[in-house]
Amino acid sequence: xxxxxxxxxxxxxxxxxxxxxxxxxxxxxxxxxxxxxxxxxxxxxxxxxxxxxxxxxxxxxxxxxxxxxxxxxxxxxxxxxxxxxxxxxxxxxxxxxxxxxxxxxxxxxxxxxxxxxxxxxxxxxxxxxxxxxxxxxxxxxxxxxxxxxxxxxxxxxxxxxxxxxxxxxxxxxxxxxxxxxxxxxxxxxxxxxxxxxxxxxxxxxxxxxxxxxxxxxxxxxxxxxxxxxxxxxxxxxxxxxxxxxxxxxxxxxxxxxxxxxxxxxxxxxxxxxxxxxxxxxxxxxxxxxxxxxxxxxxxxxxxxxxxxxxxxxxxxxxxxxxxxxxxxxxxxxxxxxxxxxxxxxxxxx
Amino acid sequence: xxxxxxxxxxxxxxxxxxxxxxxxxxxxxxxxxxxxxxxxxxxxxxxxxxxxxxxxxxxxxxxxxxxxxxxxxxxxxxxxxxxxxxxxxxxxxxxxxxxxxxxxxxxxxxxxxxxxxxxxxxxxxxxxxxxxxxxxxxxxxxxxxxxxxxxxxxxxxxxxxxxxxxxxxxxxxxxxxxxxxxxxxxxxxxxxxxxxxxxxxxxxxxxxxxxxxxxxxxxxxxxxxxxxxxxxxxxxxxxxxxxxxxxxxxxxxxxxxxxxxxxxxxxxxxxxxxxxxxxxxxxxxxxxxxxxxxxxxxxxxxxxxxxxxxxxxxxxxxxxxxxxxxxxxxxxxxxxxxxxxxxxxxxxxxxxxxxxxxxxxxxxxxxxxxxxxxxxxxxxxxxxxxxxxxxxxxxxxxxxxxxxxxxxxxxx
Numbered sequence: 149x150x151x152x153x154x155x156x157x158x159x160x161x162x163x164x165x166x167x168x169x170x171x172x173x174x175x176x177x178x179x180x181x182x183x184x185x186x187x188x189x190x191x192x193x194x195x196x197x198x199x200x201x202x203x204x205x206x207x208x209x210x211x212x213x214x215x216x217x218x219x220x221x222x223x224x225x226x227x228x229x230x231x232x233x234x235x236x237x238x239x240x241x242x243x244x245x246x247x248x249x250x251x252x253x254x255x256x257x258x259x260x261x262x263x264x265x266x267x268x269x270x271x272x273x274x275x276x277x278x279x280x281x282x283x284x285x286x287x288x289x290x291x292x293x294x295x296x297x298x299x300x301x302x303x304x305x306x307x308x309x310x311x312x313x314x315x316x317x318x319x320x321x322x323x324x325x326x327x328x329x330x331x332x333x334x335x336x337x338x339x340x341x342x343x344x345x346x347x348x349x350x351x352x353x354x355x356x357x358x359x360x361x362x363x364x365x366x367x368x369x370x371x372x373x374x375x376x377x378x379x380x381x382x383x384x385x386x387x388x389x390x391x392x393x394x395x396x397x398x399x400x401x402x403x404x405x406x407x408x409x410x411x412x413x414x415x416x417x418x419x420x421x422x423x424x425x426x427x428x429x430x431x432x433x434x435x436x437x438x439x440x441x442x443x444x445x446x447x448x449x450x451x452x453x454x455x456x457x458x459x460x461x462x463x464x465x466x467x468x469x470x471x472x473x474x475x476x477x478x479x480x481x482x483x484x485x486x487x488x489x490x491x492x493x494x495x496x497x
Numbered sequence: 498x499x500x501x502x503x504x505x506x507x508x509x510x511x512x513x514x515x516x517x518x519x520x521x522x523x524x525x526x527x528x529x530x531x532x533x534x535x536x537x538x539x540x541x542x543x544x545x546x547x548x549x550x551x552x553x554x555x556x557x558x559x560x561x562x563x564x565x566x567x568x569x570x571x572x573x574x575x576x577x578x579x580x581x582x583x584x585x586x587x588x589x590x591x592x593x594x595x596x597x598x599x600x601x602x603x604x605x606x607x608x609x610x611x612x613x614x615x616x617x618x619x620x621x622x623x624x625x626x627x628x629x630x631x632x633x634x635x636x637x638x639x640x641x642x643x644x645x646x647x648x649x650x651x652x653x654x655x656x657x658x659x660x661x662x663x664x665x666x667x668x669x670x671x672x673x674x675x676x677x678x679x680x681x682x683x684x685x686x687x688x689x690x691x692x693x694x695x696x697x698x699x700x701x702x703x704x705x706x707x708x709x710x711x712x713x714x715x716x717x718x719x720x721x722x723x724x725x726x727x728x729x730x731x732x733x734x735x736x737x738x739x740x741x742x743x744x745x746x747x748x749x750x751x752x753x754x755x756x757x758x759x760x761x762x763x764x765x766x767x768x769x770x771x772x773x774x775x776x777x778x779x780x781x782x783x784x785x786x787x788x789x790x791x792x793x794x795x796x797x798x799x800x801x802x803x804x805x806x807x808x809x810x811x812x813x814x815x816x817x818x819x820x821x822x823x824x825x826x827x828x829x830x831x832x833x834x835x836x837x838x839x840x841x842x843x844x845x846x847x848x849x850x851x852x853x854x855x856x857x858x859x860x861x862x863x864x865x866x867x868x869x870x871x872x873x874x875x876x877x878x879x880x881x882x883x884x885x886x887x888x889x890x891x892x893x894x895x896x897x898x899x900x901x902x903x904x905x906x907x908x909x
Contacts, residue, residue, distance in 0.1 A: 175594040237642040295681045296708065303681030303708065305586070305612055307641065310619050320623055321598075394590045395619035398612055399681070400711055402587045447581055448538055 163333075167318075167325045174321035178393055180436045181328035185335045185386040186409065187416040187428030189379040192339065194414060195422030196348060197375055198355030199272075203283030204383050205410035206290050207264060209403035211256035211384030212391035213300055216308040218255045219248035219392075230301040242312040249392060256388030257381050264380030268373040275358070284406070291404030306397040324393045331389055335382045336429070342378065343425055351375055355423075419461050421468025430469055525837050529576040530566060532827070533602030535592040535617065537609050540584030541712065544737050545764050545816050549609045549632055551809050552820025553577060559794050559804075560824060566831050573831075575824065582608055586616035593620040602626070603839055606823055609816070610736070611635030611653065611683040618646050627843045629826050631819040635687045639863030646864040647846050649822045649855070653684050654691030655871050656781040657732055660758035661695035663779075663873070663890055664730045667756075667901045673729035676705035676754075678719045678743075680735030685709075688734045688760060688781075704728050713738045720752050730756040740765040740780075748774035748906075755902030758873075763814035768876050768884035776878045777903040784815040784855050785872050785888050787896050794825060795854040822855035875899060 167174045186208065193201045220229045224238045240248065271282050295303050311320040342348065350371045353361035362368050387403070397403050412435070420431020442453040465472050474481050525531070534553065537546030554577075560566065561574040578600055582589040589608055596602040597620065605621050607614050607630020614633025618641070621628040627645050634653035638646065664673045675696055679685040696703055704726045707719045713735045723731055731754045733743040740761045747757070748771070762768075762780035786802040795801040801821070805813035826849055831837070834845035850859045856869035872894055878884040887897035 172599040174598070175591060179591065237640060239642065292710070295711075303679075303686045304635070304637065304683045305615060307615055307619070307637070310641075311623060317624060321594075390587075394587050394616060396586050396590065396612070396616040398586050398616075398683075401585050401612070402616075405585075405587070408585070408587075443580070447579070450581070451539065 160333075163329050167322050171318060171321075174318070174325045175393070176436070176440060178321070178325045178328040179390075180433060181325075181332040182386045182390050182393075183412065183416060183436055184332055184429050184432040185328075185382055186413040187420065187432040188335055188339055189382045189386075190413040191417045191422055191424075191428045192351070192375050192379050194417055195424070195427070196343075196351040196355065197372065199275075199372070200280045200414070201283045201376075202280060202406060202410055202414070203267075203286040204379055204413060205287040205404055205406045206267075206283075207260035207380040207383035208387035208390070208409060209287075209290055209294070209399075209405070210260045210263060211387030212397055212403045213294060213306070214259055214384070215249070215252035215256035215388030216306055216391045216397055217300060218252035219245070219309055222248050222251060227299050230299060230304065230306055240309045240312055242314045245309055245312045248309065253385060253388045257385040260380040260384035260387075261377045264377045265373055268376040269369075272369060272372045272376065287404050287406035287410055291400040291406070294404065295399035301397070303399070305399070305402075308392055308395050308397060310395070324389065328386075328389050328393070331382070331385050335385075338378070338382070340425060347371065347374075352423075415458060415461075417468075419465070419468055421470025421472075421474075424468075424470045427468050427470040434469065525573065528565075528571070528573050530573045530604070530831065530837070531600075531602055532575060532577045532604050532606050533580075533593075533596035533600060534577055534606040535580045535582040535589045535596070535608045535613070537584040537613070538579075538581040540582075541738070542584040542609050542613075542736065545632070545761075546584070546609045548764055548814050548816040549820045550579065551805070552631070552813070552817035553606060553824060555805060555808060555817070556794070556821035556824035559821075560828055563794060566828050568831055568835055568837065575828075577606065578602060582613060584610070584613070586612050589613040590616040590620055593617040597621070597624050597626055603837070604628075604827065604842065606820075606827075607631055607633055607648070611638065611687065614638055614646075615683060618643055621645055625839050625843070627830075627839060627846055629823045629846065631823040632816060633684075635683045636690070637683070637687070639861070639865045643864055645843055647826070647849075647860050648865050649826060649858055649869075650783045650819050650866055651869055651871050652865050653687035654694065656688045656691060656760055657734065657758050658691040658695035659871065659873055659890060660732065660756070660779055660781070661692060661699060661701060661730065663899065664756050665699045665701065667899075668729065672699055672701040674702050674704045674726070676719075676723050676726060676728035676731045677703060678705070678707040678709055678716055678731075678733050678735075680709045680713055680739050681711055682736075684736070685734040685739070685760075692732055709735050709739065713742055715746070716742055717746055717750065720746055720750050723752055723754060724750070728754065730754070730758060732758045734760040737761050737765040740767055741770065744771045744775045744778065751906040753903075753905045757903060761814075762874075762876065763812070763886060764816050766811065766814075768878075768886060769811075772884055773878050773882055773909075775876045776884060776909075777900055778876045779889070779899075780874050780876070780886070782815045782872050782874055782886075783869070784818040785874055785886065785894070786813070786818075787888055788856065788872065788894055790852055790854050790856050792825065792851075792853045795821065798854050801854050818855045822853045822858065825853045825855075826851070826858055 166177055193199045220226050223244045300306050354368050391397050416432040416435045417428045421427030442450040446453045536550050557575045565572045565574045580592045605626055605628040609632045611633045614630050622643050622645050629647045631649050634650050636652045636654050679689040705722050740759050758779045760781050767775040786798040788798050791797050802813050829851055830845040834841040858866055859868035861867045872888050873890040874886040874888045876884055877887050888894050889899040
């Protein structure tokens with residue numbers, strides 16, 4: 149236990165000090181936090197529950213639009229803000245900006261949760277590939293629909309309120325960094341505490357054999373929906389933060405970005421090792437470092453490099469980094485191996 | 498619990514990695530002025546991204562060769578750091594941040610497309626980094642009160658409204674029916690607003706108002722409607738892919754329409770790619786080589802076109818020309834400011850009033866160029882099938898007469 153505290157303190161100190169020690173990397177670190185949140189939440193479905201969803205991007209995009217809309221709508225007419233030819237210039241005062249952001253983030257987290265409940269009720273009865281394809285459709289449809297809604301800017305996109313003139317030059321970066329770092333800690337602690345309850349065992353039971361779980365008297369549907377709602381809550385939150393960070397929301401390229409974010413969240417969880425608590429965290433970090441590296445050193449070939457990375461992951465680390473480590477050093481994961489028994493089994497074969 | 502050790506060492510590894518990779522260098526290194534640009538080298542805007550980059554590079558080469566930039570009695574040369582934004586606004590914003598805070602860039606050139614410019618502008622604004630952009634025409638860019646954004650081009654709503662006026666004029670001043678198909682992106686939707694204004698102003702009627710998807714490769718549904726409704730004008734805008742798709746399918750489906758007005762014909766190299774099929778298409782353009790503007794670096798438009806073709810083996814579309822002009826503007830501003838102070842350069846940019854081979858440049862308080870009208874050209878082919886873009890409006894620049902209405906496919 150002592151060592152655990154040491155570890156968490158180290159991470160906390162690193163997280164709190166990072167923007168001041170590496171001021172140039174604030175944005176990358178903020179994005180890293182968002183990526184980790186997405187990977188952790190995807191892992192609830194993809195890793196623990198065995199439901200490969202491509203639909204989590206829906207909650208992310210929804211959160212993004214909602215947060216920005218609330219932030220603007222609380223103080224100014226939203227339609228005039230997003231109207232492209234609008235000749236008026238609206239400027240948030242610092243107080244308005246932060247109040248709007250706070251309210252926006254609450255809405256961005258809560259509404260997707262409700263939406264996840266409703267959609268989950270409708271489609272979580274599907275299993276396997278059918279569920280995956282269905283959720284893939286959700287993200288694509290959301291992108292197209294939001295691209296047609298005038299009040300949120302439609303194809304024009306939505307410029308989120310610019311950061312007010314408070315603090316120094318670095319204020320914006322620091323604000324969004326701590327916001328996303330806070331969201332990461334919140335997500336991690338929430339998911340960790342959920343995983344320490346019976347809930348995780350139920351999700352695992354659903355993954356391993358849903359029919360059997362049902363036969364044992366578990367209301368699988370209820371738990372599947374709750375699981376998805378938990379994911380949606382944090383995805384929405386992450387989306388809201390990301391919207392403010394990017395400063396411009398485009399329906400298919402930024403918000404409902406299934407092609408990038410939607411795929412990345414799956415990749416990161418798999419890279420790190422799905423079905424583990426730390427896997428998505430490590431996966432997202434490694435992925436982000438590789439990605440930024442490729443984008444710097446292989447300009448023009450970055451996607452090829454990324455593609456090769458994915459192939460390598462799938463071939464050599466099918467269980468992810470955590471899975472690979474577990475195989476290599478089982479004792480470090482608190483697993484004991486009865487050497488005699490293992491030998492006996494090997495000899496039997 | 499040894500797992501913790503692993504994770505701990507992992508974190509320290511990242512810390513070391515981050516601290517060693519800070520490669521901040523300033524905007525002026527030795528005799529170089531380093532500009533930053535995020536350009537779409539991949540993704541849906543990649544062809545126009547390359548046009549933009551070629552334009553920048555040609556101008557950098559030319560200015561450096563002709564003596565560079567003189568500031569404080571010293572001569573400097575331009576240099577550009579490029580990143581690939583993948584035609585993605587999220588990436589573009591991130592790269593702008595990176596150029597400024599990691600690479601130490603203090604002067605930016607714009608990306609390609611309005612959407613990406615919209616994503617970058619809040620970042621440059623926050624850091625007070627002057628950005629001269631050549632490819633973000635959306636009107637909403639100029640109403641956000643940005644102080645550090647300067648666009649050498651005319652705003653998007655002015656692209657095709659002239660075409661509607663022209664159609665009305667050809668219809669003896671009577672209102673016309675208009676069919677519209679616009680891609681769902683910031684630029685094309687702004688062009689649409691301009692057309693809507695023109696429709697309202699002339700009392701015309703819109704009969705079709707379709708939205709085209711971003712990954713545009715089919716607009717047959719719209720064209721079927723056009724065949725049925727027989728509008729007087731068909732207006733299409735969707736960057737390069739929009740122009741190519743429209744011409745391809747109009748020819749395939751033999752759609753007869755008296756006037757076809759588009760954007761991005763030259764960027765799509767329409768007359769080369771589709772030859773006679775693209776004939777009679779009317780295109781909005783920021784620039785055409787036959788315009789008679791002049792400067793001492795590129796001479797005239799014709800001269801620019803020749804030099805460009807020699808280097809890159811194709812006719813320069815206006816996207817390249819305006820990108821080259823952005824560097825001329827920067828050079829001029831640096832020399833007038835006689836300083837590398839961001840604020841001073843910004844003020845010098847705001848006071849810009851010059852002529853380049855691309856057109857006159859003078860910025861309104863919102864940052865848009867107010868001193869340069871749009872032109873319309875028409876693709877015209879001779880008997881041998883060789884096609885050329887000829888300016889038909891406004892009359893001041895016209896080198897050919899508008900062919901109207903477009904002959905039916907059965908008569909071609």
